[in-house]
Amino acid sequence: xxxxxxxxxxxxxxxxxxxxxxxxxxxxxxxxxxxxxxxxxxxxxxxxxxxxxxxxxxxxxxxxxxxxxxxxxxxxxxxxxxxxxxxxxxxxxxxxxxxxxxxxxxxxxxxxxxxxxxxxxxxxxxxxxxxxxxxxxxxxxxxxxxxxxxxxxxxxxxxxxxxxxxxxxxxxxxxxxxxxxxxxxxxxxxxxxxxxxxxxxxxxxxxxxxxxxxxxxxxxxxxxxxxxxxxxxxxxxxxxxxxxxxxxxxxxxxxxxxxxxxxxxxxxxxxxxxxxxxxxxxxxxxxxxxxxxxxxxxxxxxxxxxxxxxxxxxxxxxxxxxxxxxxxxxxxxxxxxxxxxxxxxxxxxxxxxxxxxxxxxxxxxxxxxxxxxxxxxxxxxxxxxxxxxxxxxxxxxxxxxxxxxxxxxxxxxxxxxxxxxxxxxxxxxxxxxxxxxxxxxxxxxxxxxxxxxxxxxxxxxxxxxxxxx
Numbered sequence: 001x002x003x004x005x006x007x008x009x010x011x012x013x014x015x016x017x018x019x020x021x022x023x024x025x026x027x028x029x030x031x032x033x034x035x036x037x038x039x040x041x042x043x044x045x046x047x048x049x050x051x052x053x054x055x056x057x058x059x060x061x062x063x064x065x066x067x068x069x070x071x072x073x074x075x076x077x078x079x080x081x082x083x084x085x086x087x088x089x090x091x092x093x094x095x096x097x098x099x100x101x102x103x104x105x106x107x108x109x110x111x112x113x114x115x116x117x118x119x120x121x122x123x124x125x126x127x128x129x130x131x132x133x134x135x136x137x138x139x140x141x142x143x144x145x146x147x148x149x150x151x152x153x154x155x156x157x158x159x160x161x162x163x164x165x166x167x168x169x170x171x172x173x174x175x176x177x178x179x180x181x182x183x184x185x186x187x188x189x190x191x192x193x194x195x196x197x198x199x200x201x202x203x204x205x206x207x208x209x210x211x212x213x214x215x216x217x218x219x220x221x222x223x224x225x226x227x228x229x230x231x232x233x234x235x236x237x238x239x240x241x242x243x244x245x246x247x248x249x250x251x252x253x254x255x256x257x258x259x260x261x262x263x264x265x266x267x268x269x270x271x272x273x274x275x276x277x278x279x280x281x282x283x284x285x286x287x288x289x290x291x292x293x294x295x296x297x298x299x300x301x302x303x304x305x306x307x308x309x310x311x312x313x314x315x316x317x318x319x320x321x322x323x324x325x326x327x328x329x330x331x332x333x334x335x336x337x338x339x340x341x342x343x344x345x346x347x348x349x350x351x352x353x354x355x356x357x358x359x360x361x362x363x364x365x366x367x368x369x370x371x372x373x374x375x376x377x378x379x380x381x382x383x384x385x386x387x388x389x390x391x392x393x394x395x396x397x398x399x400x401x402x403x404x405x406x407x408x409x410x411x412x413x414x415x416x417x418x419x420x421x422x423x424x425x426x427x428x429x430x431x432x433x434x435x436x437x438x439x440x441x442x443x444x445x446x447x448x449x450x451x452x453x454x455x456x457x458x459x460x461x462x463x464x465x466x467x468x469x
Contacts, residue, residue: 014098014114014398015039016193017210018081018174020181020230021201025049026075028214029082032203033063035210038258039114040086043097047110050077052178054108058097078201079181081174083112086400096138099174104148106156107178113140114206115170115191116398118454123166143173160184161227161240168454170249170397172222174204180231187241188453189224190249190397190444192263195235202230207261221264247444247453250434251399254388255296255359266438269299274437275387275429276303276357283427284308285383288352291315293359293370294342300387301357310355315348316370342370350378356423360388362401364408367421375422384423389431389448390414396456401447 015036019025026048033044044066045058055075059066063084083098099112117123120139127145128134134141146163147156154162156177164173170190175182183204185193196203196216203216211218222228225241249256252263259269276299290312292301305312319341354374361367367384374382390409395401404410408417418426431448435441446452 014083014085014112015206016081016083016112016114016172016174016204017206018079018176018181018183018204019198019201020079020203021232022078022199022203025078025080025201026072028198028203029080030063030067030072031213032205032210033082033084035213035258036084036206037063039206039256040084043085043094044083045097045099045112046072046075046080046082047099047101047176048075048077048080049110049176049178052107053077054101054110054176054178056099056101056110058094058099060094060097079176081110081112081176081181093137095136098138098140099176100136100138100141100144102144109144109156109175109177111140111144111173111175113138113143113174114172114193114398115186116396117142117167117171118169118396118456119167120169126166143167143175157182157227157229157238161238164227164240172206180229183222183228183230184240185222185224185226187225187244188444189244189246189264190453192248192252192257192261193222194262195219195222195228195230202235204228204230207257207263209258209261212260218262245453246440246442248440248442249397249399250388250438250443250445251360251395251447253434253438253443259296259299264440266440271437272296272299272359272387273303273306275433276300276305277307278433278437279357279385279387279427279429280304280307282430282433283385285355285385285425285427286353287355287381287383289313289315289348290355290357291349292357294318297357297359297387300359304355304357304385308355313345313348315345315354315374317343317345319343342373344373344377346377349374351380352378353381354379354383356382356384358384358386360391361386361408361417361421362391363406364417364420367423371422381424382422383425384418384421384427386426386428388429388434389445390417390428391447393447393450395447396452397444397446397454399447 017032019028043060044063047056099110101110117139123142132145147159150159150162171186172191172193173184196211198216225244229236253271257268290305292298
């Protein structure tokens with residue numbers, strides 16, 4: 001990735017994938033993680049279980065960089081869990097790369113987590129006051145300490161459910177014991193988690209797109225507040241909470257998830273295409289062509305073009321080979337960073353009135369440079385249409401926008417943002433349209449409205465600081 005000062009892309013914290021009851025579980029997990037690579041590129045790991053014995057490989061980098069040829073042979077067994085990470089809480093050191101593996105007198109267990117706990121500071125202090133020593137700065141490790149503090153003579157599931165009751169925030173957890181795989185989802189339903197069936201066994205994934213690659217059949221979503229045990233006896237379901245909501249993060253639909261994923265019964269591409277159509281209905285604009293910012297905005301651009309009858313064109317081309325650690329030896333090269341990732345097709349753009357569709361504006365720096373690229377390519381007019389509302393509030397649930405200083409729409413009104421990015425006109429999709437596009441009436445819109453589904457503990461105070469919490 002190019003550095004954040006160059007790009008104002010959003011990043012989701014991570015993705016999880018698990019397998020139960022399949023020969024070569026680690027290999028299946030590898031392909032599952034590869035399908036979830038868009039959810040995290042900083043680190044990856046797999047823990048496999050073979051007759052109760054667990055082994056792990058993890059490292060920093062992409063899935064293909066962490067798992068070299070032959071490495072999966074060192075992870076035998078018919079059960080495994082895996083994780084891809086983009087760090088928001090805890091940082092990107094190797095200690096924070098998951099899954100975590102713990103040894104206990106009752107037997108080893110492993111866990112991994114997608115999301116963010118808003119009461120992590122309080123829970124860490126609770127554990128440390130009772131003798132815990134943390135090996136990482138990730139909030140995911142907290143669950144393991146809470147489980148053990150609740151264990152005593154209880155069952156593991158009882159201890160797990162008691163621990164989950166103490167967590168607040170967004171999470172999808174996978175926990176692996178010697179004889180079972182456990183999946184749990186936060187009671188607000190903020191992060192997705194789905195179950196599939198394959199070769200007599202089961203898989204669990206942050207997104208259903210991973211099922212297609214391994215030829216698994218979708219079974220169902222894990223429900224908010226649910227704990228699902230998968231063992232040789234099949235699937236057993238219990239709940240750790242009775243106060244459950246379906247507040248799926250709207251940005252899962254808008255940006256994070258792959259277009260071929262299904263989120264609680266709604267296809268992501270269909271949602272984005274519908275939101276593009278609604279963009280035109282809300283703000284009809286005369287133009288010559290419609291273009292989208294690759295890749296997550298292309299579905300919305302197609303929808304806008306269909307509804308407006310304005311031709312859709314590939315006016316921007318994405319260079320897929322720009323690395324995550326692109327070296328920028330000088331300020332002049334840093335200024336060319338967006339050109340390294342996106343290029344305008346002058347023969348298509350020149351002399352045209354352009355509708356530019358994007359999914360969000362966070363800091364505004366990328367939008368400003370893209371508009372400038374189109375102007376330099378000869379665009380006569382550039383009208384920017386955003387297929388989400390203005391992001392005016394930080395997210396505390398695993399998205400890397402945790403301070404107001406990072407958000408241009410928290411500082412400037414609509415006209416101020418338009419002037420900053422240099423567009424002829426600017427329009428953001430309404431909040432109401434998100435519900436229509438998703439075909440549901442319950443989403444988390446906290447980053448657009450400031451109405452958070454959870455208590456925030458230390459988060460609001462720290463959101464006003466210049467830095468992450």
